[in-house]
Amino acid sequence: MPQMSMIEAIRDAMDVKLGEDDNVVVFGEDVGYFGGVFRCTHGLQQKYGTNRVFDSPINESGIVGTAIGMGAYGLRPCIEIQFADYIYPAYDQIVSEAARLRHRSNKDFTAPLTIRTPCGGGIFGGQTHSQSPEALFTHVSGVKTVMPSNPYDAKGLLISAIEDDDPVIFFEPKRLYNGPFDGHHDKPASNWSKHLLGDVPAGHYTVPIGKASVFSEGSDVTILCYGTMVFVAEAAKKETGIDAEIIDLRSLMPLDVDTIVESVQKTGRCMVLHEATLTSGFGAELAAQVQERCFYHLEAPVVRVAGYDTPYPHAQEWDYFPGPARVGKELKAMMEAV
């Protein structure tokens, strides 16, 4: 099986869909000739031409707005917002338009678009290259929100997203683009070529939207996480020796509640972990779901570990980042409680 980085897997998914379906178009800032600042669309314009893969003006509301118009015509745009931190100018187009076309027109018009955007920190990018705004989208009815944590899922989920008839926000944790980063920034980075999840089948396959994966089985405590935090959780598990069951949600909206409930009922403990700011983060929704569905199975309160409620800092990045030490400390405290 081909070994791929997450960048290559994402590119391959677009390549597969561009090849299969004439209605798929790919565009965004620096996406065409150059192939994207993270190189995710590298070579696609050469292969499919400027009619299918092209640069856009630096205007995020324009990128999403034109994609909605194309979707209304019958195309299936897969667009890139260069950094998730720059998605806000497009927020109105996503929230008030893409999310509601189907409902308000009684299916007369739909918005079958995929919005790819790199998120998360760990690259010393400061407050405008590090954010994780997923909760701003899971809060909106009518859009789906996904975030893969590895090349295999990235390709399968992106193909599902492009084929989906509803708008999908596809977050790409940029710190995972080249390897399974576990939060130990001072250790040498490993890359996907040495990882099982870097095995990516050629051609078409899908990972369904709305299905979580049990990333690592365990019996002491369930960790609900996604994106970069999956590998952070795994590092904390190893380092503490606590037998955590790590659930990689992959899809936040819709959410795979069954997998969550099954795990928490088994372990009796639940930690919710994300890089985004704590307050009103997606973790609040997860904690509420667990409380509603698993209350009588819980041996300890649900614990949230997340980014602090501050702008993403530049110099203090590693104090901010919820790394394995912080996760490990909270895990131990949870196991000691009761």
Next chain:
Amino acid sequence: MSKYAPLRFHVPQPTGRPGDEPDFTGIEIPAAGSVRRPAVDTKAADMKELASTMVRVLNRDGKAVGPWAEGISDEILLTGLKNMIRVRTYDERMMTLQRQGKTSFYMKCTGEEAIAVGFKAALSKGDMNFPTYRQQGLLLSTDYPLFKMVCQILSNSEDPLKGRQLPIMYSSKEHGFFTISGNLGTQFVQAVGWAMASAIKGDTKIAAGWIGDGSTAETDFHAALVNASVYKPPVILNVVNNQWAISSFRGMAGGDHATFAERALGYDIPALRVDGNDFLAVYAASSWAVERARRGMGPTFIEWVTYRVAPHSTSDDPTQYRPKEESAAWPLGDPLLRLKNHLIGRGLWSEERHTQAESEYNDEIRAATKEAEKYGVMGSGSSPKNMFDDVYKEMPPHLREQRQKLGV
């Protein structure tokens, strides 16, 4: 069957990509001195051609000619040249720090120095700029302490912005330098609002917005124009057209078949298009717009025509998307060299003084860097406490709790 041929989709292409010969034949360059200088109270409709042509002062022989050459003191020119040398030297030194792993990120303004330096020279204390990341010249031509500036580049314990911002995103109200946002275009319209406030309060201060050619595509650019058009506040709206926006060229912002300056005309805003590599033209045009604003005649839009000689940033490699020789072929030349030659021609400057100025600034910047490095490099020395302060004026309980939990 339709009687029409299938429609065609248009994606603009630059005149050259890697491997091609650079081609700037599409850029029309009028002779220096050939463009008229209207009175500052001229209406937009009565000076339309100034949005399409190019105000230029220095001719091929390095002589200052035409109506825009008048009334520029030797002092302005000499100070301007020195400040440009200072900016270029600073950029080179900070690039070296990035290569040495002492800072995470840097952006140079090579080839564009005349614009910020010349513009700043036309402003007065109290005026406010809303800059992008490529106007370090606005700060480096003031007395803003170099030591502080380098500490921000190093994100160390003396970083004036406490490690919260990217190295190059300075802020100094005292020096008329609004805190830079990483989000493109947002501040163009804020400059208009600042100018409106000055007028609401009956003040005499003016504001200047700054934006790159690529970023004129942002919706906020258009918001700035309509608000400036409606309220006629004392604001100067600067577009730095350096031909490139990372890998996309000016045509991707619609700047290929109509100039950026021409956009202002639809909003009834007087517009100038200026050779941004000609310090004298920059200073003259800036002074003209400043005078208009100060006399209550409203906004001016200026397109500065220049070329981004440097890579977009330290994360960028322009050989991937533009001809290697393009910057050498740029027809408007090097702003620093052009001013230098002009001053030497007039006997106001010499090669020796130039070399001496370069080594003086080099020493100044090296000394500041050496001192700054004592306080840490690459984020070291910055306290995690800095994250929590100033999110709000008063720290709310939940943040206090988070800070305590981190133990800082």
